[in-house]
Amino acid sequence: MSDFMTVKKATRNYQGNMLWLSLLGFLTIIIGLMVGASFINLLFVQNQVQKLTDEATINGAVKLNDNNRIGQMNDLISHCRQLVYTSREMTYSVPNTSPDLQLLSQQILDEDRAAAVELEQERKRLQALCANESKKAITESLDSQTSIYRSLLPWLRMQTPHIVSVEFGSVKGVTSNATMNPVLEELASHDKSLKLYDESSKLYFGNIDAKLPGDDSDLTFKLSSLAAPVNGTVSPARLALVDIFDKQKGQQLQSAAKVTVGTEVKAGSLSEHKQDLNVTSTATTNGAIPPDGFGWR
Known part of the structure; x- marks a missing residue:
């Protein structure tokens, strides 16, 4: 009888141990599934916030060169620079060739210099x-979409995405859309000696102050980085790598935007675990519009 009771007790202990092991295995599987689902959901949140940031950054970048205003400003500055240079050269030559026009040539030079100062202010x-x-475009784009981004799981919650930072600058290695004028040979030689333009494309480099030589070196002629048209094709606004973004320097006109958007993901029924999630996007604006037959863009 005692042997039977011993066997029965051992059987119960074995069954109890198996039950506990089964429950432990089941709980392990549940926890693993929850961790996996949380990880997948976190990746989903990151992808959605990245998509939101990309779209907002593109919208902001497009606004930078709205109606080709950067391209037009570069052209105006380049033309104004040439006018000041030719007016100065005229004042040098008039006393020897046409002394009676000396007063008029000086007046033209003064007007061109004043126009250069006003253009810099503009x-x-x-x-x-x-x-x-x-x-404003970045903020409006973000605000119009943040309400649709929500977490999938009840134990994971995310705050409304918000702008962490907005920076403006340009893309490294992009020239301006302003071209060197080969007719003004001495000015072209001066610019070449200072390496102000690319000798293969004849485009002035971006984000430079193309100072004139001599008495007009006090004037400012800042040419900003903007992709020039290639065979009449305008470069579209597009996303760019963060590594090639060059932060704005010297109050140049901006042709690229870098936007960082952040949110906070909370885990647990009491939201005791918090994780900050920041994503960054960079985009460059559309390039300059090619000139028409009259030289205007």
């Missing part, structure tokens, strides 16, 4: 306008 105003309108 360029600064445009720089601030482009930045403000781009920031």
Whole structure:
């Protein structure tokens, strides 16, 4: 009888142990599934926030060169620079060739110099306008979409994505859309000696101050980075790698935007675990529009 009771007790212990092992295995599987689902959901949240940031950044970048305003400003600055140079050269030659026109030549030079000063002030105003309108476009794009981004799992919650930072600049290695004028040979030689333009494309480099030589070196002629048209084709606005973004320097007109958007993901029924999630996108604006037959863009 005692042997029977011993066997029965051992059987119960064995069955109890198996039950506990089964429950432990089941709980392990459940926990594993929850961890896996949380990880997948976190990746989903990151992808959605990245998509949101990409779209907002593109919208902001497009606004920078709205209606080709950067391209037009570069052209105006380049033409104004050439006018000042030719006017100065005329004042040098008139006393020897046509002394009676000396007063007129000086008046023309003064007007061209005044126009250069006013154009620089307008360029600064445009720089601030482009930045403000781009920031507004980025904010509006973000606000119009954040309500649709939600977490899939009840134990994971995310805050509404918000803008962490907005930076403006340009893409490394992109020239301006302004071209060197080969007719003004001495000016072209001066610019070549200072390496102000690319000798193969004849395009002035971007984000430079193309100072004139001599008495007009006090004037500012800032040419900003903007992709020039290639065979009449305009470069579209597009996403770019963060590594090739060059932060704005010297109050140049901006042709690229870098936007960082953040959110906070909370895990647990009491939201005791928090994880900050930031994503960054960079986009460059559309390139310059090719000139028409009259040289205007």
